[in-house]
Amino acid sequence: MTPPGSSISTHLDWDYAPAPESAAIGRIRDRYQMYVGGRFVDGRGDDVKTINPGTEEALASVSTASIADVDDAVAAARAAYDQTWSRISGAERGKYLYRIARGIAERARELAVVETLDNGKPIKESRDVDIPTASAHFFYHAGWADKLQHAGFGPSPRALGVAGQVIPWNFPLLMAAWKIAPALAAGNTVVIKPAETTPLSILVLAEIIADADLPPGVVNIITGAGDIGAALVNHPGIDKVAFTGSTEVGKQIQSSLAGTGRKITLELGGKAANIIFDDAPVDQAVEGIVNGIFFNQGHVCCAGSRLLVQESVADEVVEKLRARVATLRLGDPMDKNTDVGAINSATQLATIRSLTDAGDAEGASRWTSPCPVPDRGFFFPPTVFTDVSQSMRIAREEIFGPVLSVLTFRTPDEAVAKANNTPYGLSAGVWTEKGSRILGMASAMRAGVVWANTFNRFDPTAAFGGYKESGFGREGGRAGLSAYLDTDDEFVSESPSASGISDAANSGISDAANSAVTDSSATDSSGDRRARQVRGASADTASADAEEAATLAVAERLSEAEALADAVGVIADPSGIETPDATTVRTARIGVAKTYKLYIGGAFPRSESGRTYPVVDSSGAFAANAAQASRKDARDAVSAARKAFRGWSGATAYNRGQVIYRIAEMLEGRRAQFLDLLGSIAGDTGVRDTAAAARDVDLSIDRLVHFAGWTDKIAAVFGGANPVAGPYFSFSTPEPTGVVAAIAPQANPLLGLVSVIAPIITSGNTIVVIADRSQPLPAITLAEVLATSDLPGGVVNILTGDPAEIAPHLAAHGDVNALDLTGASASLRTELERAAAGTVKRVYAPTRVPDFTREPGTARMRAFLETKTVWHPTGAVSLAGGSGY
Numbered sequence: 001m002t003p004p005g006s007s008i009s010t011h012l013d014w015d016y017a018p019a020p021e022s023a024a025i026g027r028i029r030d031r032y033q034m035y036v037g038g039r040f041v042d043g044r045g046d047d048v049k050t051i052n053p054g055t056e057e058a059l060a061s062v063s064t065a066s067i068a069d070v071d072d073a074v075a076a077a078r079a080a081y082d083q084t085w086s087r088i089s090g091a092e093r094g095k096y097l098y099r100i101a102r103g104i105a106e107r108a109r110e111l112a113v114v115e116t117l118d119n120g121k122p123i124k125e126s127r128d129v130d131i132p133t134a135s136a137h138f139f140y141h142a143g144w145a146d147k148l149q150h151a152g153f154g155p156s157p158r159a160l161g162v163a164g165q166v167i168p169w170n171f172p173l174l175m176a177a178w179k180i181a182p183a184l185a186a187g188n189t190v191v192i193k194p195a196e197t198t199p200l201s202i203l204v205l206a207e208i209i210a211d212a213d214l215p216p217g218v219v220n221i222i223t224g225a226g227d228i229g230a231a232l233v234n235h236p237g238i239d240k241v242a243f244t245g246s247t248e249v250g251k252q253i254q255s256s257l258a259g260t261g262r263k264i265t266l267e268l269g270g271k272a273a274n275i276i277f278d279d280a281p282v283d284q285a286v287e288g289i290v291n292g293i294f295f296n297q298g299h300v301c302c303a304g305s306r307l308l309v310q311e312s313v314a315d316e317v318v319e320k321l322r323a324r325v326a327t328l329r330l331g332d333p334m335d336k337n338t339d340v341g342a343i344n345s346a347t348q349l350a351t352i353r354s355l356t357d358a359g360d361a362e363g364a365s366r367w368t369s370p371c372p373v374p375d376r377g378f379f380f381p382p383t384v385f386t387d388v389s390q391s392m393r394i395a396r397e398e399i400f401g402p403v404l405s406v407l408t409f410r411t412p413d414e415a416v417a418k419a420n421n422t423p424y425g426l427s428a429g430v431w432t433e434k435g436s437r438i439l440g441m442a443s444a445m446r447a448g449v450v451w452a453n454t455f456n457r458f459d460p461t462a463a464f465g466g467y468k469e470s471g472f473g474r475e476g477g478r479a480g481l482s483a484y485l486d487t488d489d490e491f492v493s494e495s496p497s498a499s500g501i502s503d504a505a506n507s508g509i510s511d512a513a514n515s516a517v518t519d520s521s522a523t524d525s526s527g528d529r530r531a532r533q534v535r536g537a538s539a540d541t542a543s544a545d546a547e548e549a550a551t552l553a554v555a556e557r558l559s560e561a562e563a564l565a566d567a568v569g570v571i572a573d574p575s576g577i578e579t580p581d582a583t584t585v586r587t588a589r590i591g592v593a594k595t596y597k598l599y600i601g602g603a604f605p606r607s608e609s610g611r612t613y614p615v616v617d618s619s620g621a622f623a624a625n626a627a628q629a630s631r632k633d634a635r636d637a638v639s640a641a642r643k644a645f646r647g648w649s650g651a652t653a654y655n656r657g658q659v660i661y662r663i664a665e666m667l668e669g670r671r672a673q674f675l676d677l678l679g680s681i682a683g684d685t686g687v688r689d690t691a692a693a694a695r696d697v698d699l700s701i702d703r704l705v706h707f708a709g710w711t712d713k714i715a716a717v718f719g720g721a722n723p724v725a726g727p728y729f730s731f732s733t734p735e736p737t738g739v740v741a742a743i744a745p746q747a748n749p750l751l752g753l754v755s756v757i758a759p760i761i762t763s764g765n766t767i768v769v770i771a772d773r774s775q776p777l778p779a780i781t782l783a784e785v786l787a788t789s790d791l792p793g794g795v796v797n798i799l800t801g802d803p804a805e806i807a808p809h810l811a812a813h814g815d816v817n818a819l820d821l822t823g824a825s826a827s828l829r830t831e832l833e834r835a836a837a838g839t840v841k842r843v844y845a846p847t848r849v850p851d852f853t854r855e856p857g858t859a860r861m862r863a864f865l866e867t868k869t870v871w872h873p874t875g876a877v878s879l880a881g882g883s884g885y
C-alpha cells in the first residue's frame with residue numbers, strides 16, 4: 001500500500017515481458033541432406049540456404065535434388081513397394097506408423113522450434129497445433145492399416161503403389177503427416193517434396209522415420225523447387241499424386257496428368273466466408289474472426305478471409321474487431337507470447353503488399369493494427385478492409401496473409417449467395433445462436449468444411465478438402481484414406497499401357513470410326529467416302545489389329561446400310577423414315593416412322609444441328625437415323641441438369657430411391673421391347689446375340705434396383721460422426737457434386753448406360769450423358785422410360801452423336817462439376833481431362849475395361865460425392881470459440 005504523500009506511482013504496466021523459446025532446442029545443423037532409399041544422401045542439385053523469416057538470416061544449407069535424383073527416389077519407392085511394403089501385413093505397417101507417431105511426440109519441442117525458425121509461425125502455434133496434430137495423424141492412420149476392409153470401400157481395397165506428394169510451406173510438418181500417414185497405412189510407398197522455403201522439419205521427420213526402422217525406400221524425401229515438384233508428379237513411375245498448394249499449380253498438375261489414369265488429389269486455395277448473423281454471440285464471434293484470419297499469419301488455405309456480417313450489427317462487429325486486433329502481438333515468432341509471426345518469405349510478403357495495394361486502388365478502406373512492426377524480418381501487420389465490394393480483388397483472390405475483407409448482407413439468402421460466389425469452396429464459418437439456421441447454412445454452403453460458432457479446427461478423424469476450384473479428394477477421416485486405395489471392383493483387366501487401354505478394347509469402336517462416322521448431310525450417297533475415311537484414319541493410328549478390325553466392321557456395316565437406304569431412297573431424308581425391308585417397301589403397309597431425338601430437360605427435342613447419322617442393326621441393315629447433338633444441345637442439356645439439381649439433390653433419399661426403383665419397374669414392364677431392340681442391333685461382336693441381350697436387359701433392371709436401395713444408405717455408409725478432440729461435435733456427410741457429364745461405354749448400349757447413370761443420380765447428382773455412338777437407340781428408348789417415370793425432367797439428359805464433337809464442350813463448361821469418361825477413347829480421355837483442369841473438375845476416367853456384369857462396387861458412386869465436414873462446439877460457446885463447459 002502506498003503511504004500517504006508518497007511520490008511512488010500506482011500505475012502498473014501490464015505489458016508482456018519477452019518469453020523467447022530457446023533456438024538451441026531446434027539443434028539446427030549447418031547442412032541437411034535428402035532422405036532416399038533409407039539413407040541421407042546429397043542431391044545433385046545446388047545447395048540452397050533456408051532463411052529464418054523472423055530475422056532474414058540464413059538458418060542452414062540444404063542439399064537439393066536433380067531430375068536424376070527424382071528417378072532414384074521413385075525407383076527406391078518402387079523397390080520398397082514391391083519387395084517389402086506390399087508384402088507385410090497391415091498390422092505390421094500399423095506398428096511402424098505408431099512408432100513414427102511416438103517419435104514425433106518425443107521430439108515435439110525440438111520440432112516446434114525447427115518449424116517456427118524455418119517457417120516464421122508463432123512458437124505457440126507450432127507447439128500446440130502443428131506438431132501434436134502431425135503426431136495424431138500418424139496415430140490415427142496407424143489404426144487403419146489393419147482394418148482397410150472395414151473402411152466401407154468394398155471387400156478388397158488395395159494399395160495403389162508409389163505416391164508422389166508435393167506440399168507447401170504454410171504447415172510443413174503437418175502437411176507431410178497428412179500426406180505420408182494415409183499413404184503408408186493404405187500400403188503405398190512415398191516420394192515427397194516439401195516447399196523450397198521450409199524443408200527442415202520434414203528432414204527431422206526423416207530422422208524419426210529412420211529411427212523407427214521403416215524399411216528403406218518406403219518414405220523418400222527429396223528437396224528442391226517447383227521444377228522438382230513437377231518432375232515428381234509427372235514421373236511415369238508414380239501411381240498416385242497428392243498435391244497441396246496454389247490453385248494455379250494444381251490446375252497445371254491436373255492438366256499435365258490428363259490421360260495417364262493416375263489417381264490425383266488436389267488440396268488448393270480458398271476464399272472462405274465467415275458469416276456473422278445478428279443473433280451471434282458477438283464477443284465469441286470476434287474471437288472466431290481473429291482466429292479465422294490471423295492464425296498462422298493468414299497463411300491458411302481455409303482462412304476466413306471474407307467476413308460477411310449482417311448489416312444491422314456490422315458497425316458493432318467491426319468496432320469490436322478492430323479493438324481486439326489492436327491487442328494482437330506481432331513480432332518474434334520464437335516468443336511464446338507472439339500472436340502473429342513472420343510472413344514466410346519475401347516473395348509472399350510482396351504478394352500480400354501487391355494485393356492490399358489493389359484494395360486501396362479499388363476504393364476499399366484499409367485499417368491497419370497500430371502494433372509495432374520489427375525492423376528486420378518479413379512482417380505484415382494485421383489489416384482489415386471495409387467498404388469492400390464483391391468484385392474487388394481483395395474479395396476474390398487468395399491473399400494468404402493477415403488481411404481481412406469485410407462485406408455485409410441483409411438476409412440469409414444474400415449471405416449464401418455471396419458466400420458461394422467464388423470459384424473456391426474449401427471452408428466457411430457461420431455464427432448464430434439458431435440451431436436450425438446453422439444446419440441450414442451448413443447445408444447451403446458449397447464448401448468442404450463448415451465451422452459453426454468456431455473456426456479453424458482440425459482433426460485427423462475429420463475429413464478436410466474442397467469443393468470446386470479448391471480441389472478434390474479429402475485428407476483425414478475415412479474419406480482421406482480412400483484417396484490412397486484402389487477400390488474399383490468392377491474392372492477385369494489392367495491397362496496394357498500407361499496411356500490406358502486401346503480404344504478398340506474399351507469402346508468397341510475406335511476414335512477413327514467415331515470421328516469418321518460423320519453426319520448424314522456430309523456423306524456422299526455411296527458410303528465409299530465414309531469407308532475411305534475410316535480406313536485412312538485407321539491407318540494413321542498405331543492401334544492394334546483388333547482396333548482396325550472393329551473400325552472396318554463398323555465402316556462396312558454403315559456403307560451397306562447407306563447403300564440399302566439409297567436403294568429405297570430414304571437415307572438422306574432427315575425425318576428418319578424406317579426401311580425395314582427393301583423388297584417390301586412401298587408395297588406393304590408403311591409403319592409410322594419413329595424419329596430418335598435427344599432427351600433434354602424431360603423433353604425430346606431434335607438436335608439443334610439439324611443433323612442425324614445412320615444406325616445399323618446386327619445384319620448391317622439400316623435401322624434408324626439418330627440425332628447428332630451439337631454444342632448448343634450440350635449447353636441446353638447442362639442448363640437443364642443444373643436447373644434440376646436443386647430439386648433432385650434436395651429431395652429426400654427415400655424419394656429418390658422410390659423414383660429410381662420405379663424406373664426399374666417400368667423397364668421390367670418393357671423388357672420384351674428392350675430384348676427385341678438389343679437383340680436386333682449389333683452387339684459387341686456385330687452379330688445378333690439374344691442371350692447377351694437378355695442378360696443386359698435383366699442386369700440393367702437389377703442395377704437400377706441396386707442403386708435405388710443405395711439412396712438412403714449413402715449418408716450412413718460414407719458419412720458419420722468424427723470423434724474429434726476437444727469440446728466439439730463434428731460430422732462428415734456426403735453431398736452430390738452437382739452436374740456430371742458422362743460418356744457412356746461404347747459397348748453394352750443399355751447396361752453400360754444404366755451402370756453409368758444410376759450411381760451418379762442415386763446421390764442427387766444430375767447427368768448429361770452421351771450415349772453409345774454406334775448403338776444409341778436403346779438409350780433413347782430408355783429416355784422414353786425415364787420420361788414416363790417419376791424422374792423429374794433434367795435429372796438425366798441423353799445426347800446422341802459423336803463424343804469427340806460434343807464432349808469437349810461439356811468438359812470445358814463452367815457449370816459442369818465432374819466428368820465420367822468411362823466410354824471415352826484413350827485420346828479423347830486425355831483431351832477431356834486436360835479441359836477439365838481449367839476449372840478443377842472431378843474426373844472419373846478408368847483406364848481398365850469395365851465388366852458391367854459384375855457386382856457394382858461403390859467407386860462410381862463415391863467419385864461423384866463431396867464430403868462436407870461440419871463442426872460445432874458442444875455446450876455453451878466460449879470466447880475461444882469452443883465449449884464453455
Ligand code: NDP
Pocket residue numbers: 166167168169170193194195196197224225226227228229230231233244245246247249250252253267268269270300301348351398399400
Ligand atoms: P505453389 O503452389 O507454387 O507451391 C506449393 C508446392 O508446390 C511447393 O512445394 C512448390 O515448390 C511446388 N510446386 C511449384 N510449382 C510446381 C509445379 N509446377 N509442379 C509441382 N509442384 C510445384 O504455392 P506458392 O508457394 O508459390 O504460393 C503461391 C500462392 O499459393 C500463395 O500466395 C497462396 O495463395 C497459395 N498457396 C496455397 C496453399 C494451400 O494450402 N492451399 C499453400 C501454399 C500456397 P516450391 O515452393 O519449392 O517452389
